[in-house]
Every structure is written in C-alpha cells, then in structure tokens.
Amino acid sequence: SIVNGLNKAKTDFGIDLKLVDTGNRALDYQQQFENLAKGKQYDLIFVMGWELVDSLQKVSAEYPDQRFVFIDGVLDNPKMIYANFAEEQGSFVAGALAGMIEAKGTAFDKIGDGKAIGFVGGRDIPVIRNFLGGYEQGAKYAAPDVKVNSVFAGTFDDPAKGSELAQALYGQGSDIVYNVAGPTGEGVMQASAAVDKYSIGVDIDMCGSAPGNVLASMLKRGDIAVYTLIKDEVEGRKITAGTRTFDLASGGVEVKVCNDIAPKIPADVTAKLDEIKKGIVDGKIVIAKAK
Template sequence: MDRRTFIGGATGAALTGLTGCLGGGEGGSSAAANVGMVYALGGLGDEAFNDMAHSGIQRAESELDISFSNTEPTEQSEFGTLQSQFASSTSPDYDLVACIGFAQLSALQTNASEYPDQNFMLVDSTLDADNVASYTFREHEGSFQVGHLAGLLSTREFSHEGSYSGSDKTFSTDPEAKTVGFVGGKENPLIRKFEAGFIAGVNHADSDIEVRSAYAGSWNDPGRGQEIAGSMYDAGADIVYHAAGATGGGVFSAAAERGRLAIGVDSDQSLTSDASHAIVASMVKHVDTAVFNATQDVVNDEFQGGSNIALGLEKDGVEAVIGTEYEGELPSEVTDALASSQEAIQNGDIDVPTEPEN
C-alpha cells in the first residue's frame, strides 16, 4: 500500500514597498517568466496552505527556468497594494501575479480591471475576468476520505508505538467513546466544506459516531488550537482533523500529549511536525499543482484566463495521505474500505455535501 494515496536560493527582484520579499532566480529578463507571489495571511512556514503554494513556485523555478518574488501580507488591507505593485512593476515585468487564498478576491476584482493586460491567478475563489485564471478545489471530497478513515479507526481498537518529546508513547483509539473532532480556523464557506466532508465521511463509517466541531477564529494561534483540541480529546475524541493553518500545530501537540491521533491538512504534515507520530493521515490539497500549472501555462503562452479549473479526487487536486509513521500499519479492511469510498466518489455514487449536516 502506497501511503501517498489509499488506492494505489537566491533573492528575487525587490519591489519598492513589498514586504517579506524573497524568491528565486535573479528576476531578470533572461528568465522564462517572472511571477509575483502574494500569499494568504499567516505567511510562509505554516507547513500547510502557503507552504504548498511556495513548493509549487519552487518547482516551477527548477523545471521551467522562471524567477519569482514572494510577499507575505500580514493584514487583509495589504492584498490590493501588493497585487497592484506587482502588476505595475516594469523592472522586472511580472508575467503572472499569483493570488493565494479566497480573501484576495475583493482586491483582485479591482486590480484585474485596472490592469487588464496583467495575468493573474486566484486560488480558492473565482473571478470572471479574461485576465484571471481561477483554481478551486473539492476539499469536501478529500475531507470525506479522512473522515471515513477517522470513523473506521474510532470504532476499533488501534494503536501505534511511537514517541513524543524524546519519550516513548502509545497512540491509540478508544472504540467505546465513538467520538471524533474537527477544528477549523476562521469559519467561512470554504472551511465549512472541509467540515461537511469530514462529517459525511465519519457518518459513512458509522452514523452513531459523535463529531465535535469548533472554530479557533485564527489561522495562526497554535495555543488556541491546542486548547480546543485538548478539550475534545478530554471529552472522548480519539481523532481530531484540523483545517486551521498554523493553528493546527496546536492540535498535533494536544494529540501527542494525550496519546491520541490527529489528521493534518493541505500538505503531508507528518513530514514536518514534531508530533509526527500523532498524525495518522493528512488531507493534501495540491495548491502546488495549481501554482505550477498556471506558471507553466504562462511560459507556454497558454494562459487560461477567464476559466475556473476545479480540482478534486479524480484530477489529483486533493488526496488522503497516510502519515509517514503509519505506512503499512493500517488494517487492510480499513484501506480497502477507503479505496471503495474513493472510487464511489469518483464514480458519482457518493455525493459529498458542501455544508455540514445539522
């Protein structure tokens, strides 16, 4: 069983006023293209959404000989300024401005109109404009898969021998409790899709399982994430899934301290967390693929302006990935059931909701 699925340097050109400007290449005219990256709030180092976008542009730098510059806004009010500074730059000209996150939609509506000759890409929302390529994901489908996994494990005795903070530890489930949890960052329609898919997947395994849900109100508050998840574990949850950005690091800490399990999001978080033995799986959202593909389209003069590219399970836009410490440990009846539910979603036999069930 391949754990990846259940089935099978240098400083970039500076722009005056841009904050946190990093990047690859030299930003010169010899590059195949220049890309300006405007990240979501929370910035790089979140080991999730922004870092996945960053890995996509790094791949483009390596494979496509492009140059890029990074900006990390700290306030929503900065999105419009950063977008327009990239779009108005002439040294270098930016062939693509990548707007990472739905919160950039409002600012982009203005800038796409003001700079009609500038190519933009938008992740997690759609804008009907000839110079904007929109990329959305069916997060609810991947969340269904990890919810199904949580339900299957929560109703059976399962344990994993690992470590945390230098000490040996057993990470286990309690089939008597039949409780799991979901921790979101800020409550909005996008994150409710994660919650909806997760709850539906849990119910697909066993409709008697209780799902506790809560929102932290922040993308960058691990302490709050730890507090919320800790209360869920203490109330009987043995697995908690987060869709909360860097706040989710606290979920992992709470799980590891109690010898329980957690599910990561956006990237394979078992590869980067100190609490990797607590992370049984992650719902990977391939923002990296969206960034790479948009950049490649620009390089090939095939930019898909005016389109919405929706990526789900069948287009490898989202996937459930077994944690690196759990490779080969999940019971075959669990992985077989997950393979069946994935196929059913792809075939249209399971219709995954986008709003949580009441």
Template sequence: MDDKLTESDGPARISRRTVLASGSVIASTTVFAGCLSGDDGGDGEDGGDGGSTTRVAIISSPAGFDDNAFNDNAVQGLEEASDEFDLEYSTVEETEESQYESVQADVAESDYDLIICVGDNHTDPLETNASEYPDQNWMLINNIVEGADNVSGWIEMNNEMSFLAGVAAGVMTQEDFEYEGSSTDPDGMTVGFVGGEDIPLINAFEQSYIEGVEWVNEDVEVLTGYGGSFSDTGATNDVAESQIDDGADIVWHAASAAGGGVFSAAQDNDRFALGVDVDQSVTEDQYQDVILGSAVKALNEATYTVSEAVVNGNFDEYVGEQNLSVEQGSIDFIVGQAFEDELPDALTQNIEDAKTGFENDEIDLSCGPTSC
C-alpha cells in the same frame, strides 16, 4: 463495507513528494509600489515579457507563510517552476484581509508577469483589481472571478478532501489501535474537528468531514469547534484538548498554521490526529508519532502549471475556473510516514471506496468546495 482491498482504475494518485510543502523555500519579500508601463503588465501573450525572466509574486492567505500547509504548498510549485524555467518569484505576506485590495494593487504596479492570490479571502478585492489592471495575469486560489479574462481561478475540491479525512477518522476510531503509547478508543467511537476561523469555507470543511465520518458509521460522534484564527496554536490546542477530554481519540483540523495546536494536544494526551492540505507528518515531523495521515491536495501542481503557462505564453488556456479533484488524482489521503504498513486494511479499503464513489458521482455532499 467489507475489508477486501480493491484495485482502482482511476488516475494516478498523489505521491508523498507531490504534497510536501518545503518551509525552507519561503523567503518573504516586501514589495513596494512602483511605476508600471502599459506594455509590461504581462498579458499572457509574450511568454513573460518576450522571453526575459518571468517574474511571479504570491500573496499569502491570512495564515501567512511558514504554515506547513496551504500557503507553503502553493509556494512549492513556484520553487519547482523556478528550477525548471527562467523564473523568479517573490512572496508577499499579508495576514490582514482588510489590506488585500491595496496590497494586490501595489504588487500589480510592480511589474510582475503573474500575481498569485492564496485563498478565497482575496476574491472580493480581486474583483476590483482584475478590472483595474486588465493586462495583469492573476491566479486566484479557492475561488473564481466571474467574467474576468485575466484571472485563472483554481477551486480545490476541499469538500472531497474533507470527506476523505472523515472517512479515515470514522474507520480508525472503531479500530483497536496503539502506537508508541497513543491509542484509539473503539468503545467510545468519538472523533473531533477543529477549524481556524468560523467562516463559510471552513464550515464546508467541517460539514464534509462529518459526512465522511457518517458514511463509514452513522453512530460515530463528531465533536466540533473553532480556534478563531489560522495562526493561534494555543487556541486550537484548547479546543482539541476539550474534545479529547470529551472522548475524541482522533482530531482533524482545518486551521492552517494553527493546526500545530491540535497535534500537540493529541501528543500530550496519547491520542491521534490527522493533517490537512499536505503530508503534515513530514512538514510537522515533531508530531509524526500521532499524525495517522493527512487529507491532501496538490496545490503545488496548480501554481506550477499556471507559472509554466505564463512562461510559455499560453496563460489564456487557464483563464476561468480550474479544478483539483479526486477524479483528477489531485485530492487524496496519505498515510503518515510513521504509520506506513501499520494501519489496518479497513482504512485502505474505505478510502479507495470513497474515491471510487467520487469518480463515479455516487457521493453527494451537502457543501461545495468553498461554502455550504
């Protein structure tokens, strides 16, 4: 590929503001099971109980809130909706997947107009609860519930997002780049990937990242490893440290709250890292000097959209599979705030070429957005 920049005729891209996750809006709320009358379940026909305050609950993924990534970005959409509409929301933090079926049921008994379940981990329990509570509006992030007419299932094209991260890593490891003591090693051409839990979803992140790197240059080596959780920064730090010791000059993570361990490893070893889901050069600004950029998705737009639909009484329009993709302008790669106007044109060119490739169906990935 040449280094000449091209104009894109695709959809409007995500702005930095769009993908910020604000930890300050998170206020975890304990939800107790209560009596729920048959008329107050929020069936999407009356705009949130006949024009009264719309009540939304959001149940975390195993990473929990304050992850400066996936969960917080979902909550940000609710914060935006609460500013615009007569809407209030509660956060329900549950990090044990084994508890999801009972927690979902408890919240459904507590009279909410919409319950948002963050992450594919909620899928199996929701298949049961969507049937048990047919008048309850549900939103599921990262999967769908087949045949359910009360679930809005949002699948982010994580494979596209991961591919863009791979493109960025593949370009930058070939560049002779230095910033405030950190540097790349173009002679080594080695990058890393650190996942949280070793599960099909994160395996798809890994493989799509590798394919993005290889799309740029098949000779770049990709080191991979898993920390074992989405919250243990020490474990991801160990994996990233090992990869850096083995020559990786840029490491991307798909580890949610545990990703801070990757950033600290890069900072301590004068290398670089890439963020995930949101602009982590902002949400993890103590590491902004090493976060070259972030592969992002506008999940807040999805939670805002579905909340607005419940307020307006048109939730039914969003039942079934919904998507966030490059083609829709909802998946992108954003340069870190410390590196604006600092990175080479080759990065911009390759990212734009990759996005155009997705928009024109010219890139085939081995994995889907949730598994391989």
C-alpha cells in the same frame, strides 16, 4: 508546494519564472502587483494569500488585460482565474479514515471505546463548513456508529485556543481530531501529542508536527494546480477567467497517511478507503457541499 510546481514547469517547459516574496508589509503589496502588471511581460501572475486580496483586486481593475491566478479561494471578481480545491472530497476520505479507525476501538493503538471523532475549525465560514461537511459525511458513510464532535475557534491565529479546544474534545472521548484552523491548528497537533491521541493535519504534510500522533494529512496540492494550468497554457489551451477545481481525480487533493502510522492501518480499512476514493472519482459517491 506551489513553488515546487512552478519550478517543475520551468524545468519541463522552459518558461520564464519570477518568484516574488511580498513580505508582510501591507503597504507594499499593491506596489509590487503594479510593478509586475505594468510591464505586460508576464502571461500569468499566480497569487496566494488572503492578506493580498485587497491589493490584488485594485491592481486587477487597473490592469484588466493582465491575467491573475488566485490560488485556494474564489473572490467576487469575474475577471480573475481561480485555482480552487475540492476540500470536501479530501475531507470525506479523512472522515472515512478517522471513522473506521475509531470504530476499531481499543483494538487500535491510542483508541478508546468512545466511538467519537472531532473537528476544530478556525472561523465558522463557508469554506471551513465545507471541510466539516465532507468529514462528517465520510465518517457516516464508512462508520455510521461514530459521532463527529465539531467546534470552531473563531480565529485562525491562536494556537493556545486550538490546543484548549482539542484537549476538551479528547477529554470528551474523541480520539482523532481533524485540524482545519490555520496557525490555531498548531495547538491541535500539539494537544494530540500531549494527551497521546491522534490528530489529522490539513493543506500540507503535518506528519512531522507530532510524530506518532498525527494519523494523516489532507493535502491541497498547489504544485499540481499551478503545473496543470501552466501546462495547459504552454500547450495552447489558453487559461481564461473562471474557476478551475482540483479534486481527487486530478490529484489536487489527497489524504496522506503518515509513514509511521501506515504499517498499523488494518488491511480492511485500506481496502475500503481505496473503494471510497474510486467511488468519489467515478461519481458514485456524491458529497454535498456546504451552503
């Protein structure tokens, strides 16, 4: 998604663009950043991936005049530019969708009478709590009778654990489970197919991971974030250190209902979702962020 945004900026604005695949050898990361920074030829260097943070911090300190943009997270470094996402807003919409579908009970395919939805988080850390908080608030807002059951895997790298936790949630009556667990979440998507219930994907479009069993995906639009920042820079609005949050209003987060599910979504649910999205954008619906 980010590469799409960079390529679109190259096409639209004629910028010079270099794409670097850092590989997976941690020893090489710092060297690669230094090679990019020391020539002073790049106005902005976009970086994504928590595994790169240590090297990025060192090189940022070494080259204080080089502007780095860290995507999808905020570090303890006031010199950097951060492109962050309002995951609590997207998750609120996802929770509202899941809650309203669950509230339909057996009138909706694959839904039982348990009045419960689930959440599998990777590690119990503030950013994942922020997803959960938004999801819970959205469900409560749109379907107050539906309960949210949440669990944390304690890891982002264990699909088998994700599957096991999701199957337990499905077994306890949660018919829809939101996966916010990185590679652990692949197991959640597989579990939804195994038991023929629903899952919700995160960050990218996961509809293809279990066709017919993925209700929607909560997308973080990295392409929109990088394109917007480059557009500002090119048009003379110089990007300075600090955090830019891409939200529902800017198109930075969105909930995409899967194409095979969309025709089954009742009109009243679609109408209510549109009303909720408008309420968030207008500031009428205020979502508490996790502490």
